[in-house]
Amino acid sequence: MTDRSYSISQLASEFGITTRTIRFYEEKGLIHPRRQGQKRVYSAGDRVRIKLILRGKRIGMSLQESVEVIDLYDPAHNNRGQLxxxxxxxxxxxxxxxxxxxxxxxxxxxxxxxxxxxxxxxxxxx
Amino acid sequence: MTDRSYSISQLASEFGITTRTIRFYEEKGLIHPRRQGQKRVYSAGDRVRIKLILRGKRIGMSLQESVEVIDLYDPAHNNRGQLxxxxxxxxxxxxxxxxxxxxxxxxxxxxxxxxxxxxxxxxxxx
DNA sequence: ACCATAGTTTACGTTAACGTAAACGTAGGC
DNA sequence: GCCTACGTTTACGTTAACGTAAACTATGGT
Incomplete structure (x- = not known):
């Protein structure tokens, strides 16, 4: 379906941020793009994560807070028993x-x- | 009317911040308490300014942005001709x-x- | 073959918003 | 007279979120 992929500079220009910023987010473990050779390739899901991180930033959240919220949506993090x-x-x-x-x-x-x-x-x- | 005055630690505990923070705001020119001897004395107006600064912070504004907004309310800064x-x-x-x-x-x-x-x-x- | 374009890693620099600590003054209570 | 609470100034430290620069790789075009 939405299996498009993006280069780092595509996303950077789409969101009005620098490639440095995107690599920094990866360095901090906020996103995990896959690689083709040594180049980063971003999925639609990676793109949404960045979008949500930036939304968090706009309302004054730290990067860590943003991913906390984002991961609430992620069923993988929602081990039952901690509901x-x-x-x-x-x-x-x-x-x-x-x-x-x-x-x-x-x-x-x-x-x-x-x-x-x-x-x-x-x-x-x- | 509201001519009460406050010590630095009164305001600090009221707002849940440290005295260091309040002095820092003064150092940055965000507030200008008067002095009694060498002690700072805060007016009701000073108190409101701090309150508004903290409100700005909650929604992700920088200190500079906050005072920018606060000074919009201040007629002293609104020289006509720039309406x-x-x-x-x-x-x-x-x-x-x-x-x-x-x-x-x-x-x-x-x-x-x-x-x-x-x-x-x-x-x-x- | 050469160059421009886009990508990479590594590393030091920067700014905002305080924290933390030292060293000191002053006023009240016992 | 001394302690305690509250205040002061000065100055260096810290964290987050990138910026900036250097040095290198890979690739498509002419």
Whole structure:
């Protein structure tokens, strides 16, 4: 199906990051591309992982936190018997995200006020 | 009105940070407490600034970015004549925040799925 | 044969945001 | 008079997340 593969520079330019960054992520164990000779070849899954890592970064997660979340989706990491602790982990993540969401909404509300004042200032200037 | 004042350790314990952190913020010009002798005395305004800085941090802003946003609220920095560029700045901040909000909502949706799978797993185990 | 392009490894450099420690001042309590 | 708590300055250390540079390999084109 989605068995496309990508070179390192393809992904770098797609995501607006450097190849150094992608190799760094591998060095840190965040991704595991396969090799053709000595060249790295990235699968669709590798690509998604990078995408999710960058999403995490945008909302202020560390790389480690991002992969923690990503690996929640990964059935391989979800050994049964730890379902309860996994649910607690999910709950923790959710609470933090909800707080971040509130923070963002508060900040947006503040910006609304500022903008209103600006536009008022412009009217007066006319 | 809110002319209370605070010691450095009061604010540190209230916000769960160290005094070192607060002095560091001053060193970087983020806050400007007044002095009594050589001791720092923080006003209600100083306290709010710290609170807003920490809010920024929670959503992944750098300290510099946080004060940028905070200073948007500050009329002292809003010299008229730059209203247009200020509005553009506000718009930029808003777009980024909206994207972060989408990222968070996506991640929350992902967590919902994981949790559903977990609970399903628990039912089967009963 | 030669060059440009894309890839590789190895290693040192850099920035932000503090932590940690030393060495000292000062005010209150016993 | 001494200890304790709280404050100060100065300075070096630390971690994360890459940047930058050097030196090399592999390959397709002319």
């Amino acid at each position: 309860h602790s996994l649910i607690r982990t999910v709950q923790d993540k959710r609470e933090r995200l909800l707080r971040q969401k509130r923070d963002i909404e508060d900040m947006l509300a503040g910006l609304d006020e500022v903008q209103a004042l600006c536009e008022q200032g412009l009217e007066n200037a006319d | 247009h560029s200020l509005i553009r700045t506000v718009q930029d901040k808003r777009e980024r925040l909206l994207r972060q909000k989408r990222d968070i909502e996506d991640m929350l949706a992902g967590l919902d799925e994981v949790q559903a799978l977990c609970e399903q797993g628990l039912e089967n185990a009963d």
